[in-house]
Amino acid sequence: MFANPFKLKKLGILGMNKRNIHYIGGQNNRKYYPLVDNKLKTKVIAEDAGIAVPKLLATIERQSQLRKLKDILASYEKFVIKPAQGSAGKGILVIVKREGDTFFKANGQSLELTDIHRDISNILSGLYSLGGKPDVAMIEQLVEFDPIFERYSYEGVPDIRVIIYKGYPAMAMLRCSTKESDGKANLHQGAVGVGIDMASGKALFAVQHDSPVTKHPDTGYDFSELQIPHWEKMLLLSASCYEVTHLGYLGVDIVLDKNLGPLILELNARPGLAIQIANQTGAVKRFDKIDEQLDKLDIADRVKFSMKHFGSILK
Amino acid sequence: MSRKFQVLLIALSLAFIGLFIVWYKVSVLGIPFLPHEKRSVYKVGAEVSFEGKNKAVLVSMAIPGVQDGIQILSEDVASSGFGYAEAQTKNGKRAEWSKRKVEGPQILYYSLEVMIEPGETNPKPPIEAVEQKSESLSDLPNTLINTAKILLDDVRSRSADTHSFTAQLIQEFNNENPSQAAKILLAQGGEAKIDMLFRLLRYRHIRVRKIHGLYLESARRNIALTPMLEVYDGKDWQLYDLNRGKVTRDKNFFIWKQSGDSLLNVTGAKKSNIRFSINERQVPVQYLLDKKELLDKAAILDFSLFSLPVSAQNAYQHILLVPFGALVVVLLRVLIGLRTSGTFMPILIALAFMETTLFAGLIMFILIVGIGLVIRSYLSNLNLLLVARISAVMIVVIMIMSFMSILSYKLGIKEVMTITFFPMIILAWTIERMSILWEEEGAKEVFIQGGGSLIVATFAYFVMSYPFVSHMAFNFPELLLVVLSVIILLGRYSGYRLSELIRFKSMAN
Known part of the structure; x- marks a missing residue:
């Protein structure tokens, strides 16, 4: 029933306590947290640094602005509403279609303007933010995801999570939404995580609820044929976030827009551990390898380093 | 490395100070180590x-x-x-x-x-x-004074110092076979043995x-x-x-x-x-x-809780248990990896359990939260602002509590009257949080976190209601230093949690 902890240690598997003490506590200076915890701030600094992000359409900061909600949304057919300080995908509303004042979620469920009104009101009163702080609602351009992932995703945008350690891409996975995860790409909600080979961008393993799967549970497509396009570009994009955020242990979520290419969706100062299961590899080994590399390298060289050392033997 | 050393040093010195004061109180001041x-x-x-x-x-x-x-x-x-x-x-x-x-x-x-x-x-x-007046024995008849003098000289010759002299003299007056002289002195002196001995000793200028x-x-x-x-x-x-x-x-x-x-x-x-x-x-x-x-x-006790008025002492008997509950929470979260809804909510629930008894408390908690969730799910349709909604949930919680009290009183179930010990604001927040959890992550997560909270609360209840623990907490509040040091050490524990040994099992094979 239980794994031998010494064996896990030997495999370099990162546990929650070690992550909290050594990586989050040791690498991430708390003063930079607001940059990633507040998606609005992330967007601003990313845009300033020339990092590609989905376009911000509008922000709603006060309840009083909700009276003009109809005008604000008037020109948008499809959009995403999210709390600027939400965590774990909470409070995100994805509208893919609109007929007059009726809005449709990705799963086809229809919403009236009053429903959206209520959701935004919840966001503003801090329901989804850490510690219940009053929050800001962001209305963002909906990412039109690249059809290459259509087969591997159920009602939602699959995203690519890359762990950046000290600026080096250390591990990556594709997170595919499922029926169970309600179109969200969060693994603990039932999304499928697919480990990605750092050298090639090819799929390695897939897991759902921490156990291996080979096919997408809803679409039935086999993950083994999956190959992420623009792989090196994605790694470069994610590695460049290190300079912007100063966070040594960082999770970068990337989506692939069919017109715009890879976009940074959000950053995470406390990325989870499931990525190790998706890759069937312990993260500590890779972090240690990066720790041994003492030269100061620029973004492109760091990506080359990672592709060289963390490429899988499965190629 | 130096941070690790600091933590170790702080933890060890805290534990040492705490245990030293406990030792001092037990062995020097005589405060009992065991309850009852x-x-x-x-x-x-x-x-x-x-x-x-x-x-x-x-x-x-x-x-x-x-x-x-x-x-x-x-x-x-x-x-x-x-x-x-x-x-x-x-x-x-x-x-x-x-x-x-x-x-x-x-x-x-x-x-x-x-x-x-x-x-x-x-x-x-x-x-x-x-200060002693010298004794003259002059009120005794001459024959008796002579007898006494002979006796004292005799005893003196058989002794080396004051103490051996006294011991020998008492020997003469000893109950089983008093010497002839002693018998005469007691019989004719008309005084109690103690007084006679006292006078004889003083006559020899012995301080007595x-x-x-x-x-x-x-x-x-x-x-x-x-x-x-x-x-x-x-x-x-x-x-x-x-x-x-x-x-x-x-x-x-x-x-x-x-x-x-x-x-x-x-x-x-x-x-x-x-x-x-x-x-x-x-x-x-x-x-x-x-x-x-x-x-x-002892000055140390003068600064102890015993110097407080009795009513304040009673409050501290509860307050001092909270750190032990916190220790349980830290243990179960850091070592076991149980997920709870709200970090310290289980401690407050456990404190309530101590008043309601465990079984009744568990049932009441599940009932209140269950009914609260049903009502909260309706409230979410009313499109209320957050603060208003939580206040509404809190009022509903109070109504459920009073209704359960009244109903159970009519039915003659006395235990339910203790329902008032549940912290209703915490209950309202728990309901709110669980309801959001239900909407966003599904019922499974609600049961995981709700169950985790109840397990932690139950453990905390057993620890806090254990008489030995409450006795130690109140009589030896310096044990808080030891608890503190354990918690500090656990705060630097970077090993695996028990739940992770299950989670990563597939990778170890």
């Missing part, structure tokens, strides 16, 4: 009886003072109609009763509660030597005093004080039993009076008499700790 430990408390009563002659009466009785090894916890006087005062004289404290006109038989009571102090005490009588005391034993009635002699040789006081000779003071020998003054003086009455009685009872140590006398003993 009982100590013998003796109630020593003096009963003074006399018959009034329709005249003003003044009664003066020697009463015990502070002494090593035996602690006086309280004193009590019962004397209807008499004026009572305590007087401090050169030779110790005296109790004095007075009344203008006394007729017929009277009884005055004076009683003390005393406790034998635990641990080895070496009773040290006061060093200062008493009479000690009267009681052996603390259970259920003694109508006893008299046991007399003893104490002799000073210029360095030490030595105690002599009239029958056994040289003795060390027994731990249970309670000195009532140690001066030459009379035990009881009654003027204006006849047939005066004094008897003593002793009663033993077992008293929980808690009761003894309340006593001020113990507080005066």
Whole structure:
């Protein structure tokens, strides 16, 4: 029933306590947290640094602005509403279609303007933010995801999570939404995580609820044929976030827009551990390898380093 | 590395300080380590009886003072109609009763509660030597004076110093076969053995005093004080039993009076008499700790919780348990990896369980949260602002609580009345959080986190309601330092959680 902890240690598997003490506590200076915890701030600094992000359409900061909600949304057919300080995908509303004042979620469920009104009101009163702080609602351009992932995703945008350690891409996975995860790409909600080979961008393993799967549970497509396009570009994009955020242990979520290419969706100062299961590899080994590399390298060289050392033997 | 060392250093020193104070309190101050430990408390009563002659009466009785090894916890006087005062004289404290006109038989009571102090005490009588008048024995007939002188010379030749002299002299007066001279002195001197010995010793210019005391034993009635002699040789006081000779003071020998003054003086009455009685009872140590006398003993106790008023003490009996609950939360979260809804919510629930009992508490908690979730799911349709919605949930929680109380009262289920001990604001937030969890992550996550919270609360309840823990927490609040150090150490634990050994099992194979 239980794994031998010494064996896990030997495999370099990162546990929650070690992550909290050594990586989050040791690498991430708390003063930079607001940059990633507040998606609005992330967007601003990313845009300033020339990092590609989905376009911000509008922000709603006060309840009083909700009276003009109809005008604000008037020109948008499809959009995403999210709390600027939400965590774990909470409070995100994805509208893919609109007929007059009726809005449709990705799963086809229809919403009236009053429903959206209520959701935004919840966001503003801090329901989804850490510690219940009053929050800001962001209305963002909906990412039109690249059809290459259509087969591997159920009602939602699959995203690519890359762990950046000290600026080096250390591990990556594709997170595919499922029926169970309600179109969200969060693994603990039932999304499928697919480990990605750092050298090639090819799929390695897939897991759902921490156990291996080979096919997408809803679409039935086999993950083994999956190959992420623009792989090196994605790694470069994610590695460049290190300079912007100063966070040594960082999770970068990337989506692939069919017109715009890879976009940074959000950053995470406390990325989870499931990525190790998706890759069937312990993260500590890779972090240690990066720790041994003492030269100061620029973004492109760091990506080359990672592709060289963390490429899988499965190629 | 240096941070790791700091943590270790801080944790170890905290633990050391905490344990040292505990050790000090247990072994030096005698605070019991185990709960429900009982100590013998003796109630020593003096009963003074006399018959009034329709005249003003003044009664003066020697009463015990502070002494090593035996602690006086309280004193009590019962004397209807008499004026009572305590007087401090050169030779110790005296109790004095007075009344203008006394007729017929009277009884005055004076009683003390005393406790034998635990641990080895070496009773040290006061060093200062008493001024003594020299004794001439001149009131005795000449023949007796001669007999005494011969006896003393004889004893002197058989002894080396003051103490051996005293021991030999007492030997002469020993009960089983007193010497001829002693028999004559006792028979014709018309004095008690103690007084005769006292005078003979003083005649030899030996510093001596009479000690009267009681052996603390259970259920003694109508006893008299046991007399003893104490002799000073210029360095030490030595105690002599009239029958056994040289003795060390027994731990249970309670000195009532140690001066030459009379035990009881009654003027204006006849047939005066004094008897003593002793009663033993077992008293929980808690009761003894309340006593001020113990507080005066050590500065460390003066800053303890015992110096607070009783009502505040009761509050702290609960508050001091919270750190132990926190320790349980840290253990279960860091080592086991249980997920709870709200970090310290389980502790508050556990505190409520302590009032409601565990089983009733669990059922009530599940009922309230369950009903609350149903109502909250309707409230979410009303599109309320967050603060208003949580307030609404809280009011609903209060209504559920009062309704359950009323219903159960009618049904005669008394346990449910304790429902008021649940912290309703915490319940309201729990309902709110679980309801959001349900909407966003599904029922499964609600059961994981709700179940985790209840498991942690149950563990915390068992720890906090364990009598040993509550006893330790209240009597040794410095144990908080030890708890603190354990929590600090756990805060640096970077190993795997038990739940991760399951989670990553597939990778280890």
